[in-house]
Amino acid sequence: MINLEPISQIWNIIVKSNTFNFIIFVLILVWIFKKINVNAIITSLQQKIIKILDEVKKNHEDAKNELLSAEKAVENLGEELKVIVEDATKSAEVISQKILSEAQKQIESIENNATKVIEAEEKLLISKLTESTSLASVETAKKHIKSTLEQTPTLHEKYINESIEELDRLNLNG
Numbered sequence: 001m002i003n004l005e006p007i008s009q010i011w012n013i014i015v016k017s018n019t020f021n022f023i024i025f026v027l028i029l030v031w032i033f034k035k036i037n038v039n040a041i042i043t044s045l046q047q048k049i050i051k052i053l054d055e056v057k058k059n060h061e062d063a064k065n066e067l068l069s070a071e072k073a074v075e076n077l078g079e080e081l082k083v084i085v086e087d088a089t090k091s092a093e094v095i096s097q098k099i100l101s102e103a104q105k106q107i108e109s110i111e112n113n114a115t116k117v118i119e120a121e122e123k124l125l126i127s128k129l130t131e132s133t134s135l136a137s138v139e140t141a142k143k144h145i146k147s148t149l150e151q152t153p154t155l156h157e158k159y160i161n162e163s164i165e166e167l168d169r170l171n172l173n174g
Helices: 005-016 018-036 038-075 077-151 153-173
Strands: none
């Protein structure tokens, strides 16, 4: 008969060793990979990674172009600011001159108005003084005439007669 013992010993060694377990594990993985279609998954992942890398490259190029545009935009910023400051300074000078000119005109206008008011007040005061002086003169003349007439009664009659003659002449001429 055939001795099966060495075969059984070999079988026991294989079953108890990690090699057998490893071979079974590999066979199971191969069977799972065939069922899952790992190639399709790996290809899909590769395509996604390539797409992401392309997007990253595109974004990098876009960012690089934006940076260049920004650098060009600020390249002449110093000169532009200088021009803006110069224009603002000129505008401020023009406005300042205009304000000073307007203020000078207003000062002259105020001075002219003040002079006119003073002259009008002077005329009014002179007029009042003249009027009061005239009234005082008339009163003084009246008092003087009354006192003269009282001191010399003959003059009183003489003035009355002269007035009557004057009225007669006016009536004859008129």
